[in-house]
Amino acid sequence: MEFRHLSAPAWSAFKSWLLKLHGVPISHLRLLTGGCPAEELPALAKELKRVRAEFKKRPNEVSAPADEGLRKDYAALGVPWSAWSEVAREVQRDLKRKRYARWTGADALEFPEGPPAEDLVTVLLFGGVEQARPHLLRRASLAAGSLEALWCRWLAGEPLEPETLRSFAGAPERLAEPLYTPGLEEVLPLFFVEPDPARAERALDVASAQMGSSRSQPLMDFLRSLLGLWRQDTSVEEVRARFDASIATVPPSEVARLIAPAYLYGRYIHALPPHALLELAGSRLERIAVPARVADVQPVMAALAALEELTAMGLGLRVEQRSGNVLLSAQEPETGGGDEFL
Template sequence: MESRHLSAPAWSAFKSWLLKLTGVPVSRLRLLTGGCPADELPALAKELKRVRADFKKRPNEVSAPADEGLRKDYAALGVPWSAWSEVASEVHRDLKRNRYARWTGVDALEFPEGPAFGELVTVVLFGGVEQARAHLLRRASLSEGSLEALWCRWLGGEPLEPETLRAFAGAPEQLAEPLYTPGIEEVLPLYFVEPDAVRAERALEVVAGKLGQPLLDFLRSLLGLWRQETTTEDVRARFDAFVASVSPSKVSQLCAPAYLYGRYVEVLPAHALLEQVGSRLECIAVPAKVADVQPVMEALTAVEELTAMGLGLRVEQVPGKVLLSAQEPETTGGDEFL
């Protein structure tokens, strides 16, 4: 019996793209519900040619939050993805129009308190600190006492004392309690504001399994730096990997890691640090077409090869992976794979 093993994220990413297609009813039904009986393989094979042709011309555009699942699959597969180039173009266009310097008309009517915090961070990322500064300081006054206010003042050019951040973080054990605004992603880095390895390590233990790997890897690299077990180059690489993993909708999560990077790796003004981050985000090399995403095409090729044998196609979920085999499926219906 011929079979192929695929990673769960690779199969999930393939299914996500398949769901965006129209005119392939057999593919969508059978590949999402456990497999295809032998008598329907000719129809499936015909549709798979169309799927391959579509992937060759379909732009590899992943949007958040609509494609959040696909973005996570890409992250697990190590496939570069970024919507930042589009965001950067929009910000540059707005800066050229002096949108943030003026903030009049519809903007002022809909958002009388000024741009949202996340939008201001994005503006600073792409070189707009001069237009954003007044908004940052005003928002800091409006949200006095919050972590957001501290970052607004820092981005606006005011000094930010480490003691202030440490006091805001509290005891590491507090991370075990539900955190909503701010969330764990914003609070955890505050335990790394000073070289206190015991306190920082305890905070990491409390949140184990709750956060994305890139952020944890960056913070662990700081522990190694303090203990002289990790080089500055490794910390820089971990920071770059974290930056690449952040989506535009999570932009505020960049502030604390950038602050730490500025304390321990490269001392620069806040806006210069953020602008360096923005440059990295704009340079992420994203596959242009779906056909350029190797794991997705490997999944398609496996389906094509097994389908060509004419024996049936079975799709089975096993721990951490998906097993495709050339045999009749156990069921011909159901929705367990949707």
């Protein structure tokens, strides 16, 4: 008897993509419910050819929350994925149709004061400084006196002195009080805008007691590497690596957390205009080599190839869930089928 073992995440990912296809009713009925009898294999084989053709042209775009299960399967399989690649594609589409330059219609009705600050930062990440600059200056005027206003002016190209940020941050002990809006992860880097190791280290100590989150650890490591740079016991290359690791943990929904680290990177590592620093961060966020098409996802195609090989034998096809894996075999399915794969 011919058989193939597949990991449970590989089979699950294949099923997820299969369910997105139309016009393959036998595949949906038989592959998801225990297998296919021999007399239906010729029809199944034709559908599998179509599935392969569809996978070759279907973009490997995974969206949340609908595809959360597929994201988990990809993670278990080690398939590269980054939500930022989706965001980058969307921003590039918007820039081509000059959405931010015009800002009319439904956009203007929903946001009459212009795009939210978070959206503008995202646009800067992927090369939209010219369309974003007027909105940044308007946002700075609307939010005058806030940290958001300071960052908007800086991102629009206006100078921002370290003393201004230092004054906004206040004393390190203030970090222990729940007074900051925006959050601690955005304010803590302000204590590193000038080489004052004692003040910066005190701020790190206070923040360490407050954060209590592994999510914040890459940011803390980056800031500690700046302390080491000031003390000349950490290399520039190490600081760069810590910066990369820090920004890689920032999801699109918390894009504002990228601004302060980018400012510090420009101040101590590589002096660039603000928009260029954001674009540098954007390029590093896109560095993960996300497969472009479903056909580029090897575990999914391995599942399809196994099905094609067993189907070609004409003996029937059985799909069985085992402990941690799935067994495909060239034999008649068990009578009655099952719905455990639905």
